[in-house]
Amino acid sequence: MVFSSYTFLFLFLPITLCIYYIAPGRNLKNLALFVCSLVFYAWGEPVYIVLMIFSILNDYTMARLVDHFKDHKFKSKLFLVISIIINLGLLGFFKYYGFFVENVNSLLGLGLKQHNLALPIGISFYTFQTMSYTIDVYRRKIPVQKNMLTLATYVALFPQLIAGPIVRYKDVAHELEHRKETVKDFTEGARRFMFGMAKKVIIANPMGFIADTIYNGDVTEHGTMILWLAAIGFTLQIYFDFSGYSDMAIGLGKMFGFHFHENFNYPYIAKSITDFWRRWHISLSTWFRDYLYIPLGGNRVKALRWVFNLSVVWFVTGLWHGASWNYVLWGIYYLVLLLLEKQLLGKILSRLPRVVSHIYTLFLVVIGWVLFRLEDLSVLKTVLKKMFVYESSLSSDFLFRYQSLYYALPFILLGLIASTPILKKLRGEEGTLSLSTVAIDVLGAVLFVLSIIILAGESFNPFIYYRF
Amino acid sequence: MGKANRWVKFYQKSQMILFIGILIVPVFYVLISGQNEVSQRENRRLNQLPTFEVSQYFDGQFQLDMEVALKDQSIGAQWMKTTYNALKRALTNQVYIGLSYLPYREDESMASANEGQDSDWKGDENTVTPGDISTWDYNILPMGNDVLKIQSTNTLIMPSNTKDQWQPVLDNKSQNINALVSQYPDIEFYVYYIETDHDVNFIEALNNHEIRDYYFTSLSDRVNTDSQSVDKLEDITDYFFATDHHWNMAGQLRGYQRIVNLLGEIPSSNVDVVTLEDAGYIGSKAKKIDDFTYEDNFGYLINRQLKYKTYVNDVEGPINQKLTYDQGYYSKEQGVNHYALCYGYDVAKLTYDFNQEDKDNLVIFAASFSNPINELIASHFNQTYVLDMRHFQRDYGEAFDMTTFMATHDVDKVLFTGYYSFHANDVFLVE
Numbered sequence: 064m065v066f067s068s069y070t071f072l073f074l075f076l077p078i079t080l081c082i083y084y085i086a087p088g089r090n091l092k093n094l095a096l097f098v099c100s101l102v103f104y105a106w107g108e109p110v111y112i113v114l115m116i117f118s119i120l121n122d123y124t125m126a127r128l129v130d131h132f133k134d135h136k137f138k139s140k141l142f143l144v145i146s147i148i149i150n151l152g153l154l155g156f157f158k159y160y161g162f163f164v165e166n167v168n169s170l171l172g173l174g175l176k177q178h179n180l181a182l183p184i185g186i187s188f189y190t191f192q193t194m195s196y197t198i199d200v201y202r203r204k205i206p207v208q209k210n211m212l213t214l215a216t217y218v219a220l221f222p223q224l225i226a227g228p229i230v231r232y233k234d235v236a237h238e239l240e241h242r243k244e245t246v247k248d249f250t251e252g253a254r255r256f257m258f259g260m261a262k263k264v265i266i267a268n269p270m271g272f273i274a275d276t277i278y279n280g281d282v283t284e285h286g287t288m289i290l291w292l293a294a295i296g297f298t299l300q301i302y303f304d305f306s307g308y309s310d311m312a313i314g315l316g317k318m319f320g321f322h323f324h325e326n327f328n329y330p331y332i333a334k335s336i337t338d339f340w341r342r343w344h345i346s347l348s349t350w351f352r353d354y355l356y357i358p359l360g361g362n363r364v365k366a367l368r369w370v371f372n373l374s375v376v377w378f379v380t381g382l383w384h385g386a387s388w389n390y391v392l393w394g395i396y397y398l399v400l401l402l403l404e405k406q407l408l409g410k411i412l413s414r415l416p417r418v419v420s421h422i423y424t425l426f427l428v429v430i431g432w433v434l435f436r437l438e439d440l441s442v443l444k445t446v447l448k449k450m451f452v453y454e455s456s457l458s459s460d461f462l463f464r465y466q467s468l469y470y471a472l473p474f475i476l477l478g479l480i481a482s483t484p485i486l487k488k489l490r491g492e493e494g495t496l497s498l499s500t501v502a503i504d505v506l507g508a509v510l511f512v513l514s515i516i517i518l519a520g521e522s523f524n525p526f527i528y529y530r531f
Numbered sequence: 532m533g534k535a536n537r538w539v540k541f542y543q544k545s546q547m548i549l550f551i552g553i554l555i556v557p558v559f560y561v562l563i564s565g566q567n568e569v570s571q572r573e574n575r576r577l578n579q580l581p582t583f584e585v586s587q588y589f590d591g592q593f594q595l596d597m598e599v600a601l602k603d604q605s606i607g608a609q610w611m612k613t614t615y616n617a618l619k620r621a622l623t624n625q626v627y628i629g630l631s632y633l634p635y636r637e638d639e640s641m642a643s644a645n646e647g648q649d650s651d652w653k654g655d656e657n658t659v660t661p662g663d664i665s666t667w668d669y670n671i672l673p674m675g676n677d678v679l680k681i682q683s684t685n686t687l688i689m690p691s692n693t694k695d696q697w698q699p700v701l702d703n704k705s706q707n708i709n710a711l712v713s714q715y716p717d718i719e720f721y722v723y724y725i726e727t728d729h730d731v732n733f734i735e736a737l738n739n740h741e742i743r744d745y746y747f748t749s750l751s752d753r754v755n756t757d758s759q760s761v762d763k764l765e766d767i768t769d770y771f772f773a774t775d776h777h778w779n780m781a782g783q784l785r786g787y788q789r790i791v792n793l794l795g796e797i798p799s800s801n802v803d804v805v806t807l808e809d810a811g812y813i814g815s816k817a818k819k820i821d822d823f824t825y826e827d828n829f830g831y832l833i834n835r836q837l838k839y840k841t842y843v844n845d846v847e848g849p850i851n852q853k854l855t856y857d858q859g860y861y862s863k864e865q866g867v868n869h870y871a872l873c874y875g876y877d878v879a880k881l882t883y884d885f886n887q888e889d890k891d892n893l894v895i896f897a898a899s900f901s902n903p904i905n906e907l908i909a910s911h912f913n914q915t916y917v918l919d920m921r922h923f924q925r926d927y928g929e930a931f932d933m934t935t936f937m938a939t940h941d942v943d944k945v946l947f948t949g950y951y952s953f954h955a956n957d958v959f960l961v962e
Contacts, residue, residue, distance in 0.1 A: 069601035077554040109589050250543040253550040462631060463734045466673035469626035470619045496539050520615020522602040525818045526575035
């Protein structure tokens with residue numbers, strides 16, 4: 064089930080809100096939330112829900128054992144390692160086994176078989192969440208959670224279950240047992256949800272249509288201009304899709320009394336790649352920082368080791384996004400840029416006019432998204448070449464060849480505007496009431512209704528030759 | 532401060548109620564008002580809320596069915612779809628108009644659709660290459676969903692097909708017909724190809740009849756052929772519905788006359804062309820883009836002197852509602868599928884029995900194009916069987932078998948008639 068669906072909006076969410084707010088007491092509320100979250104997950108994964116439940120049980124048990132043996136370093140560490148192996152093992156088997164087999168077969172000429180099992184929805188997110196819980200228990204940053212329902216609620220919590228943000232247990236530990244639902248939080252959450260929905264449906268979907276139409280066909284047919292259009296389309300699609308979803312998750316969390324951290328901070332106004340990565344998918348980058356980069360030594364090591372640490376992090380970051388070499392290439396691309404900025408460009412950029420550093424950042428980010436989008440390396444090579452070696456897109460049928468994209472083009476401008484914090488600045492502080500506040504809120508409601516209309520409209524499916 | 536706080540709280544509560552209201556109303560509406568069965572606008576049955584079945588849940592079908600049903604049944608569903616499509620069309624048009632001011636042509640010598648937009652330039656007819664239609668006077672506007680519109684006449688047109696695109700399927704068809712010709716040497720075979728907008732490349736201003744010509748040259752010499760060609764713009768705008776892929780009354784009359792001539796008969800002069808003033812017709816192309824702003828005039832051809840019996844799938848009964856329409860009984864609701872209601876739905880087998888034993892028996896292999904004129908053609912024969920290969924499995928529980936049919940029916944002439952979708956489509960092959 065996705066948030067931008069009628070099933071979620073008009074069946075699941077109202078029923079869940081009703082059940083949740085009727086349930087008396089914190090434990091029953093958590094139970095209601097947990098059960099509804101299971102229904103949410105099982106809607107899209109009726110079989111693999113077992114996997115998620117297994118993951119919960121695994122980390123509940125391992126964390127209890129880690130805590131029980133906290134004075135026995137070896138045993139405590141052993142159970143931590145077992146938990147990590149199981150979590151990474153699950154992720155590796157479902158997400159990376161095919162990639163691994165394909166490369167081994169290619170390199171060594173073996174005939175290993177793939178399993179062809181579908182990737183369970185959200186596995187990259189919930190395994191990281193459960194791992195972070197057990198690691199933090201081991202590090203004694205949080206007390207172990209002895210109530211399985213509370214832990215299960217944390218893991219399965221539907222707002223962030225399938226697409227993040229990656230919520231650390233320590234950030235919601237208090238709220239799991241002591242949260243207070245308020246009208247203020249509910250309305251802020253609803254508003255955030257509505258704007259998130261609008262980002263996804265009104266901007267991300269048309270941008271995705273532009274990118275898919277151009278990239279999914281024969282890319283050799285397109286000239287430079289069209290390929291740049293596709294790159295910009297995908298740049299906007301991925302941001303509004305992901306940040307829109309994060310907004311909806313954060314908004315939904317608030318409706319139930321949870322306060323998740325921000326996952327995006329207007330990354331497209333960044334003035335350097337370093338700045339960009341402080342604003343993009345914050346929950347993932349901080350996860351890798353805290354659970355991979357720092358344990359490896361971070362930057363408190365010799366230069367060569369530091370480069371190695373960064374390389375590992377960016378290799379894994381790339382691979383986390385997908386089991387394909389283009390994602391690794393994307394990770395390495397940012398590794399190189401970050402190293403260059405840290406060693407050389409950073410100081411230069413800070414002295415340049417903001418608009419120059421902004422253009423520099425956006426240009427590199429757009430190129431990065433092209434690497435990210437195109438899994439076929441030969442297609443990627445062709446596209447990059449055509450983007451930088453001019454080839455005309457014009458032809459006698461140009462105006463009609465791309466007619467299916469026309470309706471989506473105006474939304475590029477909307478996307479560029481919405482990439483900036485202009486609406487946030489106009490609205491003002493939460494809890495205040497002014498003309499601009501009301502105007503922005505009305506806009507949010509209008510955009511939400513428009514999103515609902517668009518979702519219905521996209522299901523328009525005339526039967527042209529019905530009995531005909 | 533307290534008063535301001537109260538206003539803020541009131542405002543927040545109002546927002547909460549509004550939000551919850553938006554979430555609750557659609558499903559409440561369905562529960563109270565019940566589910567809708569059919570959408571005239573989309574020309575289909577609307578998806579109904581599914582009942583839960585474990586097997587369907589595990590294979591994901593229940594979830595898909597639920598989603599599409601909610602979108603079909605929620606309050607204002609049709610209005611939302613219409614609004615969305617109208618916005619999409621408007622954006623498509625406006626962006627196209629904006630872009631059309633750009634210098635987009637790579638090669639000045641290439642003909643293009645925009646040549647037709649410049650009313651001062653009609654081309655040099657002495658140097659126009661064969662198939663070049665740059666002298667045709669038309670402006671086309673993209674309408675979304677691959678549909679274009681000839682602005683001056685509101686005629687909707689579809690992307691053109693090429694011979695290369697359809698050659699394998701055309702080969703299958705011609706081989707199929709040629710095999711029948713060899714198998715049945717005593718029967719006369721006829722092919723009537725109806726050219727439509729699909730045969731004309733309005734974008735690149737080319738009309739070279741390549742599909743028809745290739746098809747005809749692939750057929751046996753024993754097959755008698757004729758076509759309803761598109762040689763000028765008016766062959767589209769005057770002979771086809773603006774909103775539909777079918778021919779209109781003028782096209783039907785011309786088709787009837789040419790087909791009957793092809794079959795060696797003389798068209799009747801008792802055929803009346805009736806145009807209904809209050810029955811607007813919105814056809815398949817308009818429905819594809821959900822544009823109900825323009826309606827065609829609807830009507831029918833009728834010969835009131837004909838006396839015959841009709842059978843639908845071998846059961847005696849009326850084939851269409853033409854007589855009912857002729858008596859003035861027809862729906863005036865917008866979007867009603869008059870083509871199907873008046874001329875008859877597509878079924879596996881129609882039989883026209885004119886009890887004229889001195890005349891030949893005819894088989895017509897067709898799709899929907901012949902529906903308006905079947906009885907007019909049949910009036911020149913004794914028994915006429917109109918066969919639609921698509922529906923035999925549905926209507927008879929088994930595929931059509933030519934050998935069995937020929938063993939049980941006395942046939943003198945066989946006609947294949949339709950537009951490209953009939954001739955270049957393996958589903959219409961005769962087994």
